[in-house]
Amino acid sequence: MLSKPEGREARNRLTLPQPGPTGSASAGSSIGLDRERLTLAVAGAGILLLLLLFRGTAGSIVRLWYDDNAYSHGFLILPIAGWLVWQRRAALLAAAPRPTVWGLLPLAAAATAWLMAQVVSVQMVSQFALAAMIDALALTLLGFRAFRVLAFPALFLFAAVPFGQGVTPQLQAWTANIAVQALRAVGTPVFQDGLQITTPIGNFAVADECSGLRFLTATITLAILFASEFYRTWARRAAFLVLAIVIPIVSNGLRVFTVILLAHAFGLEFAASVDHVIYGWVFLTLVTGVLLLIGWSFREAPAAATAPRPADRSTTRRPARDALVAAGAFGILIAATATDGALARIPGPIADLALPAAGAPLDAAAIQALPWQPKLPGADARRVDQELVDGRPVTRVVAYYAWQRQGAKAASDAANLAPDDWTRLSFGKADVSIDGQSVAVQRLVVAHGRQHWLIYAWYWVDDRFTGSAAASKLLQIRGLLAGRNAGAAIVMAAPFDGNESPAEAERALTRALAQQEGLSRALAHAGSM
Incomplete structure (x- = not known):
């Protein structure tokens, strides 16, 4: 009759390694992870190569960050996007990234949009097309499942593109109108001629720097990040983004209104110094804090954390096919830059500029x-x-x-x-x-x-x-x-x-x-x- 094993011998028997399929599965999983890490490395190198090929457009974005204070927050976009990707690293590996041929379609569309924007010289469209090409290349080299994990960091890249220059005149007009209405509400005599505001103490003009574009673009970027972290439903995200647009515009008008009141009370020089040295930064910081408090008040509880579900790695990988997809992606990018370079070298001789005019050309x-x-x-x-x-x-x-x-x-x-x-x-x-x-x-x-x-x-x-x-x-x-x-x-x-x-x-x-x-x-x- 058999008896149950006891003591150290029993424990030793229970912990003996079992040969067979389990060991093979573990080895296969390890090989799969190595391939997926290699795929991620290739995707990262591919994005760096894309930025090198389109360095002119990438450089134009960085120059605007540096030259225009309205877009200086752009220097923070890439580090934040990198941090968001790092947060999702476990889910990204679990998604078993692998190239997909279907990503070549949006990549070709984005490259075509970039080329057309270069031809007609629309810099902002070229810059947005560059961000779209980065996302489309990531989709091509990583596949749909992995790209879904990176969806928000990929979309957040678009916030790096300087936008809004064309709305500066409208922002100036809104700022002037809000300030004038507020002055009339408190009984201050005021006359408005476009962007010029005349009061008993003097004339005030809403210059480009007073449009509030810098505050608006920075606030929208912050609101996008805040909404992604604290809301789950699109309705709340959209509502918060609307607030992030309306509140800075109204606040900037009230800032001009208050500066004019300070000028009436303490003089023009004092009002100007307060506005540029203290009032602008303090006021806008307070407005940002109020916006975030409002957003925090209707935040949603985070979804229950779940471990990422590993993808099925039993599908046979085809290295030759994956290499062809990557080669096709880089072929599209190289073709776009080569075509743009060829068009840029077309000469344009001038024959004559004889134009009808009643007067003569000036010397x-x-x-x-x-x-x-x-x-x-x-x-x-x-x-x-x-x-x-x-x-x-x-x-x-x-x-x-x-x-x-x-x-x-x-x-x-x-x-x-x-x-x-x-x-x-x-x-x-x-x-x-x-x-x-x-x-x-x-x-x-x-x-x-x-x-x-x-x-x-x-x-x-x-x-x-x-x-x-x-x-x-x-x-x-x-x-x-x-x-x-x-x-x-x-x-x-x-x-x-x-x-x-x-x-x-x-x-x-x-x-x-x-x-x-x-x-x-x-x-x-x-x-x-």
Whole structure:
């Protein structure tokens, strides 16, 4: 009869290793993890290679972080994204990353968007396309299951792209309007002329730096991170993001309102020093704290933590197929950069820039002596004319681009219709007729001391005039399909005294515009490809 084993002998028998399938499974799992770590390493190296290939676009993002305080928070985006990935490392390995051929489709779409943005010189679209290419490459090299683990860090990368430059004028207008309404609510006499606020103590202008763009972009970035960590439902995330947009805009208007009140109570110099040295930072920090407290009040309990479920590693891996997918991904990226480089080398000779005008072109000395000049960088040819209309000088500046490209395009983010030290008093649209075409041109009033200028600005692209930068890009794409890529930025301006209405300057510009017959035809013959 058999008896039960007892004592140390029994324990030794129980702990003897069992040969057979278990040992094989353990070895296979170890090999699988090694392959997955290698896949992650290849993906990381691939992203570094992508940044090297598209270093021009990546560098433009970093330069904006450095040059513009509104985007300086961008330096924190990559470390935060890296930390978010590190938090998910166990789930990422459990997802058994492996390349998928289906990722090549979004990668090709993002690379095409980048190339088109380069061709039509839309820097912000190029930058967003770069972020999309990083995400699409990660999807291609890691697969759908692993990419789902990285979904939020991947989307958070888009916050690194500087955005919002185009809304600065609107933010200025909202800031001025909120400040004026608040002043009227407390009984302070106030007169508003666009961005200029006049009170009994003096004039205040809402400059670009007062638009609140820096605070808004930083707050939106913080809100995205906060919402991802403390909310599970999309409704609460969306509600918090709306608050993160509305509260900074309203707060910035109230900041200007309070500065004006301080000026009334203690003087302009004191109000300016408080605003720039103490009040701005303290106030905005308090607003951020209030926003986070509001968000914290309706936070959701975190989901119950669960161990990541290991993926099925029984599927046979095919190294040759995976290598082909990776090669296809890098082939797409190299093709995009090579095509962009080839297009950038296309020359654009200038034949002539003979344009219709009642007056004669100004010489270099006269141009240098002009009190007002627009900044229109990268032009292949430039002409400045001036004529007298009812005794008022009307100046026209034409910047011509034989082949529009990055840094040399009709509608450029780097363009500026007035010197940096001039104050923008109002902006909007004016419906005019130019060379037989009805155009809604940009209308701007700027001031430098008592000298005011009324400015009209518009673009010529693909034989059409437009006052919209976005429309000029669409016209440029249409022209490219026919082999044309020339463009021009046209600016006309007339001065008037600060004590008079701009109506007389408006009439002078209208009469000068009536003399632009043949302008489109002359621009069409100015250069050849």
